[in-house]
Every structure is written in C-alpha cells, then in structure tokens.
Amino acid sequence: MSMPVPRTLQATRYVTPLREGGSLPAIVEAEDLGMYVLKFRGAGQGPLALVAEWIAGEIGRAVGLPVPEIVLMEIDAALGRNEPDQEIHDLLRASIGLNLAIDYLPGSLMFDPAVPGQVPADVASLAVWFDAFVTNVDRTPRNPNLLCWHKRLYFIDHGAALYWHHDWQDLEQKARSRFAAIKHHVLLPWATDIREAGEAARAKLRRDVLEGIVGAVPEGWLGAATREGYVDYFLRRLEAADGFTEEALSARAQLV
Numbered sequence: 211m212s213m214p215v216p217r218t219l220q221a222t223r224y225v226t227p228l229r230e231g232g233s234l235p236a237i238v239e240a241e242d243l244g245m246y247v248l249k250f251r252g253a254g255q256g257p258l259a260l261v262a263e264w265i266a267g268e269i270g271r272a273v274g275l276p277v278p279e280i281v282l283m284e285i286d287a288a289l290g291r292n293e294p295d296q297e298i299h300d301l302l303r304a305s306i307g308l309n310l311a312i313d314y315l316p317g318s319l320m321f322d323p324a325v326p327g328q329v330p331a332d333v334a335s336l337a338v339w340f341d342a343f344v345t346n347v348d349r350t351p352r353n354p355n356l357l358c359w360h361k362r363l364y365f366i367d368h369g370a371a372l373y374w375h376h377d378w379q380d381l382e383q384k385a386r387s388r389f390a391a392i393k394h395h396v397l398l399p400w401a402t403d404i405r406e407a408g409e410a411a412r413a414k415l416r417r418d419v420l421e422g423i424v425g426a427v428p429e430g431w432l433g434a435a436t437r438e439g440y441v442d443y444f445l446r447r448l449e450a451a452d453g454f455t456e457e458a459l460s461a462r463a464q465l466v
C-alpha cells in the first residue's frame with residue numbers, strides 16, 4: 211500500500227466562510243484551481259484538531275471509507291486582506307503558514323437519517339467500527355458529518371476524534387476504552403456486520419500503515435505529542451478492539 215503523502219498547495223482566494231462549522235472553516239480556491247474546505251491552524255480548537263482531522267481521516271481512508279482528499283494548504287498574508295469581517299481577518303492572520311484542507315464536494319448534501327433510504331450495510335458497519343477505533347463522537351443524527359455526493363456517502367470532520375491526545379496521561383487505559391458513545395452513532399441501524407468489518411479493518415491497519423499516516427503530520431502541529439506516541443496508542447487500541455467491538459454490537463442490539 212502506498213503511503214499517504216499529502217499534496218501541499220498554495221491558497222489563492224478566500225471564497226466564503228462556512229458559518230455552520232464551529233471552527234469557522236472556509237471555502238478557498240487553491241493554485242490548482244480546485245476548491246477546498248480549509249481548517250485553520252489558528253482556530254480556537256488548536257492545531258491538534260488538524261492533527262486529528264488528518265490522522266483519523268487517513269485511517270478512515272486506509273480501512274476503505276470514502277474520505278475526500280486531504281491536503282496541506284499554505285496561506286500568506288495577502289489571503290483575505292480585504293475581508294471586512296474582523297473575526298475572519300484575525301483567524302487568517304493567526305493561520306499564516308500551513309493549514310489543512312479537504313477537497314470540496316460541490317452540491318453535496320448532509321446525510322439525513324430521517325429521509326427514507328438505505329445505507330449499504332458494509333459501509334455502515336465499517337463506519338461504526340472506525341469511529342469507535344478513533345473515538346469520534348461527531349457522527350450523531352444531529353451532527354452526522356456525512357455528505358451524500360453522487361449517490362455515495364463521504365466521511366468528513368474528524369477534528370474532534372482522538373480526544374485523548376489532549377491529555378497523554380493513562381494512555382494504556384484509554385486505549386482500552388469501550389467507547390460507550392458509540393450508541394449515538396447515526397449509522398448504527400444499518401450496521402449489521404460490525405465484527406466482520408472490524409476484522410477486515412484491523413488487518414489493514416499494520417504498523418507501517420499507521421507510521422506512514424502519523425509520519426505525514428507537519429512537525430509544528432504536534433506540540434508535546436510524539437509520532438511514536440500515536441502509533442503506540444493505535445497498536446494498543448487494535449489489541450483492545452474486542453472491547454469496543456462488543457460495545458458497538460450491544461449498543462446496536464439495544465437499538466433494533
């Protein structure tokens with residue numbers, strides 16, 4: 211498997227803020243004329259939100275979930291110079307340098323579990339296992355962070371995953387977390403094959419794959435965190451996968 215090396219692009223135009231996003235992400239145009247959703251390093255959530263976005267997003271891709279391409283994006287002092295909004299202005303200034311951006315899916319719609327329709331069981335099952343693995347609480351019916359685009363579901367917004375990386379105490383215990391929050395997962399009703407999906411995903415998350423993903427995080431975003439720390443945690447969590455898999459299975463049994 212080839213290692214995910216993110217492309218690095220220069221942002222050329224601030225198009226519009228995405229007001230619904232808590233961290234005030236924006237649509238920007240880049241030098242390749244593509245449009246991207248930019249997550250700012252200078253946002254209140256801090257650079258670890260970008261680290262989570264990259265690492266969890268690429269783990270999702272590695273196990274086979276559709277995740278829009280993630281790139282690194284350079285912004286300079288000229289970007290948004292004429293933005294009248296002070297909050298945006300400050301955010302741009304605080305984010306000069308490297309940021310993270312996600313391929314913008316034009317015309318996509320947020321998944322709505324209340325609209326009748328089927329979600330493929332393999333996608334839902336893999337998603338439930340993946341979100342438990344990366345401890346992602348942001349896949350609920352109120353905030354699914356799932357885009358429907360060209361009749362396919364795309365997984366976005368992993369900035370709140372890996373919440374343990376804000377405090378590296380007791381990691382051994384945290385790696386064994388059963389992640390009870392999985393009961394709120396928006397795709398749980400369709401996830402009929404969580405165990406099988408998890409076994410297939412586990413086989414793909416080899417040490418070298420994890421090292422490749424973690425190795426691509428820009429040095430300046432890590433703070434006190436270390437790459438070895440992430441890889442070590444993920445290997446421990448894989449060993450403890452039976453616990454969170456059983457938790458997800460029993461949450462689903464309660465539901466249906």
Ligand SMILES: Nc1ncnc2c1ncn2[C@@H]1O[C@H](COP(=O)(O)OP(=O)(O)OP(=O)(O)O)[C@@H](O)[C@H]1O
Nearest residue numbers: 228230231232233234247278312313314315366367
């Ligand atoms: N790649 C994309 N293509 C199209 N629209 C997107 C994309 N990424 C995000 N969006 C839109 O922008 C909104 C905000 O993005 P996202 O959820 O990633 O940001 P956030 O600040 O982490 O949001 P929140 O914390 O409010 O969930 C999404 O709900 C979605 O409507």
Ligand SMILES: [Mg+2]
Nearest residue numbers: 231353355367
């Ligand atoms: Mg979101």
